[in-house]
Amino acid sequence: MKGIVCSGKGEGKKYISIPEYKKQIEEKFNFSPYEGTLNLEVSKELFNDLKIIEGIKIHGFRKGKKSFGGVKCFPIKIARMECAMLMPERSKHRNVVEVVCNERLRNGLKDGDEIFFYFEPFLKKGMDAIFFALPNEGKEEGKVTIYYDSPFEEGRRDLCYEKNFPDTYLKRFIARDTASIIFEGDGKEEHSKLFEWIRRKNYSIISPLRKIKYSQLNEWQIEVKIKKE
Incomplete structure (x- = not known):
């Protein structure tokens, strides 16, 4: 994914x-x-x-009489550097995100330069939502699609919608710990990366994989729990 370097007001440093x-x-x-x-x-x-999209939460706090807002974050990589993308709750910026790293990212960059980044897997709370699910055989997709076979081939899946349709049944997603990765395109590389990350973290998978489609982005989600030794 691509972003364009732009100047801020210096508040990030503060x-x-x-x-x-x-x-x-x-x-x-x-x-x-x-x-x-x-x-x-x-x-x-x-x-x-x-x-x-629900991200990693940096909680707000109070210092004296002043309150500081929360920040939604996503793990990303820029040129193999581990970074965090920040979206402050109180930001007035439109279409601008802030990125932090353990070193200065602005070195050698000027306004207008293109930066390419991609999202990394992370753990978050899942959706607490109810959908109407329609069982399907094939490649058709709904607003939320739950895959029971391969997400890249024809197979069993539930197509989920916000409104009731004939032959649908009520399906609820509970806000459990959820492994997630955000992506563009077909998501095959991110699919493999997510399951490898789950294996390294020693999580147990407790739900089918689901893919959520947004306007530009997609997201793989799967509910997990930490294995007991």
Whole structure:
């Protein structure tokens, strides 16, 4: 995926240096962030999709009489560097995300430069939602599709919708721990990457794989739990 480097107001550096924010980033992304952010302008469709998708939560807090808002984050890679994409709840930016890393990302970059990035697997709470599911044999897809065979071939699947249709049944998704990866395209590489990540993390799979289609992005989701030794 692509973003365009743009200038911010310097607020990223101020907020990343606040211990309450910095500590949470260190705990959830396993790196100490450089005190500054790289601003990337992304497409309207991608930005709106990310507003819908549940990410990793950096919690807001109060210091004295001042409150600081929460931040939604996603793990990404830029040129093999582990980074975190930030979407502050109170940001007034449109179609702009902020990126942090353990080193300064802005070196050698100027406004207008293109940056390519991709999303990494992560663990989050799943959807707490109810859909109407229609069993299907073939390649057809619904708003949410739950795959019981291969997600790339014809097979058994449930097509899920928000409104009731003939022959549908009620299906509920419970907000369990969910392994997720966001992608564009057919998702074959991300499919393999997600299951390899689950194996390395020693998680047990407790649900069928589901694919969620948004305006520009797609997401693989599968519910998991940590194996007991």
